[in-house]
Amino acid sequence: MKTSNRKLAGPGLAIILFGIVYAAVTGFISNSYYQLIMTVVPVWAVMGLSWNLLSGYSGLVSFGHAAFFGLGAYFVALAQIHWGLTPWIGIPLAGVLGGIAGLVVGLPTFRLRGHYFALAMLAYPLALLYVFEWLGYQELTLPMQREAPMLAMQFADHRVHAFLALALMLGAMALTSRLERARFGLSLVAIKQDEAAAEAAGINTLAWKLKAITLSGAMAGAIGGFYAVVLLVVTPPAVFGMLVSAQALIVAMFGGVGTVWGPVIGAVVLVPLSEILHARLGNVIPGIQGVVYGIAIVAVILLAPEGVFWKMKDLLFRRATKSVPTPPAAAAVPLPITARPDHAGKSxxxxxxxxxxxxxxxxxxxxxxxxxxxxxxxxxxxxxxxxxxxxxxxxxxxxxxxxxxxxxxxxxxxxxxxxxxxxxxxxxxxxxxxxxxxxxxxxxxxxxxxxxxxxxxxxxxxxxxxxxxxxxxxxxxxxxxxxxxxxxxxxxxxxxxxxxxxxxxxxxxxxxxxxxxxxxxxxxxxxxxxxxxxxxxxxxxxxxxxxxxxxxxxxxxxxxxxxxxxxxxxxxxxxxxxxxxxxxxxxxx
Amino acid sequence: MSAAQFAENFLQALSAGLLTGAVYGLMCVGLSLIFGVMRVINFAQGDFMMLGMYVAYYAFGLFGAHLLFGAALAPYVAALIAGPVIFIAGLLVHKLLVSRVSGMRGSALESEGHYAQLILTLGIALVIQNGGLWVFGSAPVSITTPLSSSAWEIGPLHGDLISIFVNQGQTVAAVIAVLAVLGFVLLMGRSRLGKSLRAAADNPEAAIYMGIDVDRAHRLAFGFGVAITAIGGGLLASSYPFQPYVGLEYVIVMYAGVVLGGLGSVAGAFFGGLTIGLVQQLSTLVLPNQLQNTAIFVVFLVIVLLRPQGLFGRAARRT
Missing domain, CATH: 3.40.50.300 (P-loop containing nucleotide triphosphate hydrolases)
Structure with a gap:
């Protein structure tokens, strides 16, 4: 994390360039299956960014981001089915809902640390999964809107979905990169390294963690809503399931946490890999996607726990730690006992x-x-x-x-x-x-x-x-x-x-x-x-x-x-x- | 609902809760052993349990164990066979993967490797459950025994109003689970192996100076831990249908039990698991069946938020 004064030049330019390249590649794809992959990659990148915003910076590992994702997906789907609400409004509202859910989850759960926090987070989406099944939402299908497909985000050309997903991802990246170099990022990183010392240094640790989980929940909720529109079908296991939370964590950790690029790299590598393997081998090996993510995270933990981004950075730039020679210590002349003012009777x-x-x-x-x-x-x-x-x-x-x-x-x-x-x-x-x-x-x-x-x-x-x-x-x-x-x-x-x-x-x-x-x-x-x-x-x-x-x-x-x-x-x-x-x-x- | 009918439902749920709870207790003991000795949260514990269920299923089908022990007892022999098989699987997984981020090698990592362990075992869990989908297929299977469809009737009590049915298969499973826990407690208390495990748990560094191979102790603890849970899974397999994703639900069941009993305490883990079984069954009195697991998750959240040291545990840091 740099704290140089060049606030937007470096990362901002890189993000824009990346967006242009991604959009150009998407534009040339005519196969609708690959168009779907180009749409799903940014979806998981945003989930990874959402996870990174909380867990990557603060160090509190969440196993439950599916809770926010699933709430967003169900909200957009139900609002369209029951109220005819367009996703153009539904998705931002799903973000608000996700943010509120984050706050509600964070308030009690931040009493916990370490693995207690991770396991408690796991319980939220799984509890919601059974609740939504019980409510009778085993499978929600978004109705086709033939009269107003634009309003329902149902485009004939699936590239439009990919462009929308890309726009959401670029927005999430810009937000993350702004936050990480500001007070937000520094405070969370301080909390990650030593929460007590951060608190003693005047950082309101609970408030920062709540801000982080609210923003993180909002990102996950919005992208969950978008996901529902893209797939048109919402089922509890698909949006509240363990694999959703795990994928968010894995794309972020695979790419590298604490950076805006980590989750994006993770998604760009892992999502197409698992999707293509699933398309080729899915009928022979039904669980291939989960296996790919499982192996990826095992490999990362054992080989490069800091993630691909940091590993590459180290390899490419060999950041030589410039050690400033320590000046010789001042000669040890004992200081004289200077007369100190008398404090008796002072305030x-x-x-x-x-x-x-x-x-x-x-x-x-x-x-x-x-x-x-x-x-x-x-x-x-x-x-x-x-x-x-x-x-x-x-x-x-x-x-x-x-x-x-x-x-x-x-x-x-x-x-x-x-x-x-x-x-x-x-x-x-x-x-x-x-x-x-x-x-x-x-x-x-x-x-x-x-x-x-x-x-x-x-x-x-x-x-x-x-x-x-x-x-x-x-x-x-x-x-x-x-x-x-x-x-x-x-x-x-x-x-x-x-x-x-x-x-x-x-x-x-x-x-x-x-x-x-x-x-x-x-x-x-x-x-x-x-x-x-x-x-x-x-x-x-x-x-x-x-x-x-x-x-x-x-x-x-x-x-x-x-x-x-x-x-x-x-x-x-x-x-x-x-x-x-x-x-x-x-x-x- | 009349009072008598409610009493009958309550007693029925109570007995079912105690029987399921005993098996949950056994599963929790396995998880607790791993945490107690290694300080590792094994996220893949539920998936080793699932493997135990399938080992029991195939052992029951393949070896025709029923020829030797009779159709009634064969499923339980099959469940016990899951123990040594999963023990070896556990040793391998520890040696190849878990040992690299735990024990002495873990203490060199950030926050003593706790995050690395948690996430590594999450990866192992994903590979096992999704690999299981490939190997075992996604259709739910179950082990059928004549016992699982017969029950003893207690009563009629209180005039003719109340009678309770106790499933015979579940009763046999619960008895085996309790015996297994007692056997394990004896092993830990009396044997040389138990002493070295306890020493390694208490103070790994001092244990090394006393000539105890802590790495071996950890490996054995992991192997025994997953094996004990797998036996519990094998015992459950004769009363519930299962599929490769079943482990995830039981991860929460097990953690709820272990946290309730106080992380790291073996006796606490058993009673914690028993309590969770009771909660699950008694919740059906007031909640729809589909929300049984939600009830467990809510209880789990309440426990970790209000009393993370467990009901029976000493005060411990929540880190």
């Missing part, structure tokens, strides 16, 4: 009152209360298992406390979704870094910048600023998966920063860094604090912490053991016993 940005959380019998956080002053750097220390990360998860909304209050700028945020808390101004990083590994550094940060950005361009500008701030701007185009530990830590900082936080929660940002790298990251953290961002940091590296923070809170067994200035806390006997240890006492004595 409070975050208040915790009697916050508790238990997991079964384990009281991870017990009755914790403290305030964070505007602009201060607060360090949270304590032994492993003291509840530090759980505390952060309570603060940014990953988990909801059993009791207690969390007030951010005076407003109670308990029960708010993580993306809302992020939007309110709380950014965070993770103990174990959670970048979107398959995205570039820049895309990672842009994903975090959408929170307050009015447009894609504004997001890009904010992201650039954040990258400059942490010193990663030269690595903007590298893939996040290839970064060093220090760069990943800085990337997370930049992503959090792009959301324009007032409060940053840093979870062991210095973990695993060498001496020089620690100084570099600390310098960035200080710079942010100097800009007025309040910082709460969890860290074990005591020498660094003592120099960095204004105040400490010590947690032990989920409860606050001590609070105070670094000098006080590090001499507190209880803190030394619980956390710092005897060596600390010996060294500092």
């Amino acid at each position: 409070v940005i975050l208040e915790l009152r009697n916050v508790s959380k238990a997991f079964g019998g384990l009281k991870a956080v017990q009755d914790v209360s403290f305030d964070v002053a505007n602009g201060e750097i607060l360090g949270i220390i304590g032994p492993n298992g003291a509840g530090k990360t759980t505390l952060f998860n309570l603060l940014n909304g990953f988990i909801v406390p059993d009791q207690g209050e969390v007030r951010f700028e005076g407003r109670d945020i308990v029960g708010d979704k993580p993306y809302r808390i992020c939007t309110a101004g709380v950014g965070r990083t993770f103990q174990v870094v959670r970048p979107f590994r398959r995205m570039t550094v820049e895309q990672n940060v842009i994903a975090g910048a959408f929170v307050h950005a009015a447009s894609d361009d504004a997001a890009r500008a904010t992201a650039r600023e954040a990258l400059v701030e942490v010193g990663l701007d030269r690595h903007a185009q590298r893939l996040a998966g290839g970064l060093t530990n220090k760069e990943l830590r800085l990337l997370e900082l930049a992503r959090a920063l792009a959301g324009r936080p007032k409060l940053l929660l840093l979870d062991e940002t210095l973990a695993g860094l060498g001496g020089g790298d620690v100084e570099e990251v600390i310098a960035v953290v200080r710079k942010l604090a100097a800009k007025g961002i309040t910082i709460v940091i969890i860290e074990h590296t005591m020498p660094a912490m003592v120099r960095l923070v204004d105040r400490f809170i010590v947690l032990d067994h989920g409860a606050v053991l001590a609070t105070g200035l670094p000098a006080e806390v590090t001499r507190n006997e209880a803190v030394i016993d619980a956390y710092l240890g005897k060596r600390w006492r010996a060294e500092s004595a």
Whole structure:
């Protein structure tokens, strides 16, 4: 996925060229059977694009796209039979119906992930299949409209159907390619790679998934309606059957997901292959189509799980990952302890009152209360298992406390979704870094910048600023998966920063860094604090912490053991016993 | 409908539900074994079941098993023959295909290969069911036994008002299913094989360090898993007509049962399957016959949405 500024030139031109070639080929075909194939190829390409729009970008595999397809097909057929509604209106309405069905299915089903989601999706079309059989629609035949064939889309020349199908496909391609390079695509891809991190970066994951399934359902519903007009006969197994959902998934995965070309390539290769084999061998081998699709998907999973498009792209362009040489780390000059302003008596940005959380019998956080002053750097220390990360998860909304209050700028945020808390101004990083590994550094940060950005361009500008701030701007185009530990830590900082936080929660940002790298990251953290961002940091590296923070809170067994200035806390006997240890006492004595 | 008539219908559906449910329970145990040991969702499980049905069908016809065991019991012997045949088929499918995206090789893939496994087994399912159409033909077939058309009458009870008919064929099938589940539980609990399977399920890495061949354990689990389900299919074959596409319906039946029982728990899977059998039969009291399967799908959706850890399972992540 490119995020270059050439918005339409590349893919738009390619799509138009492809359309012209396809139309030209169709124009020369006189055999009505091949004309039908030319019509069916775009139908399955659109189904693949519909599947790709949800599953390809978001990673939630749907086994049930037949539900939308079948509803669209039955709607157009029944509306024509009972109300005499022309498909010219029926098909757009089928799209609306498919979109609504998508929303209705998505709302409950997005509670699920992984294979639970896939299997639950499978149940919808199969349940509908039996319902439509029970309703007595075992076989609906669209009546021939001799007086007004145009109005009923019943053309004598079947090439017209092929042209219409092509137009629908080009429309679906244009829509997909517009969406994939905009906020939509980036947000869904972020969700696919790490849903929790996306939510913490301010992406309203449920809303994006619902948008995706609504659009996806609309595409499938409309093309299902068109399919009914082309075939003139609708039966429950033909439109709600497993093969419909499977074909959508298979053309998309065969061609390659996450790209507008994947489903088209899949359909162009697999549909004619299975249709022609079916025509030649169908009477000897009745299930040949299903066998072709089955073998195709088995082969893709085993040989090229990324799909034909990406495999070809890799082979043709050998995308050499341009590795920018990492500049030598700045000489490790320990920063002097600059005098920090005194925050006592300043306004409070975050208040915790009697916050508790238990997991079964384990009281991870017990009755914790403290305030964070505007602009201060607060360090949270304590032994492993003291509840530090759980505390952060309570603060940014990953988990909801059993009791207690969390007030951010005076407003109670308990029960708010993580993306809302992020939007309110709380950014965070993770103990174990959670970048979107398959995205570039820049895309990672842009994903975090959408929170307050009015447009894609504004997001890009904010992201650039954040990258400059942490010193990663030269690595903007590298893939996040290839970064060093220090760069990943800085990337997370930049992503959090792009959301324009007032409060940053840093979870062991210095973990695993060498001496020089620690100084570099600390310098960035200080710079942010100097800009007025309040910082709460969890860290074990005591020498660094003592120099960095204004105040400490010590947690032990989920409860606050001590609070105070670094000098006080590090001499507190209880803190030394619980956390710092005897060596600390010996060294500092 | 009088109260007595309703009671009769209810008891009739209840007994039918328990008998079908026992066989569903056996099928669910097979699926659950595969998930429990390998963490693989086998989408093709229903199609292995279908293969089991046809193996039983041909074994019954070809070997004339009825000469040896008498016409009444022959279909059940045929169902048991499906076990070893499908076991070998399962070993091959695992070795050639599934092992490439599961186990140690799976953990190197995106999201530990779960999507790859799901989609690979979807492909296998398509090939088996459509290939089955070619090999077996599309006309529904069934195994007939004198038992499947005779019933015991319980009653008349409550004066002369209520009497229930219990199909003899289904009863024998249910008894065999329960015995098979008990035998399997004993095997898992007592034998060395069972221990190595459980170890591989519990912690594959630690199992490797203990000298357990985890890859072999996975292969065996897959083989046993599809074989157990195939025996269940063979037992069903004597009371229901079937065709090559039958597997798909039972994939949902089986997953509903397994999820209800808590993914990965063998005992849970059996009771989950039993419950689904009851739901299916009892739904006929209020719904038209054609909507039996819709009732199961709706129950399945309700379970995964409200209680994905199952009725008997521990809390687990929904991923």
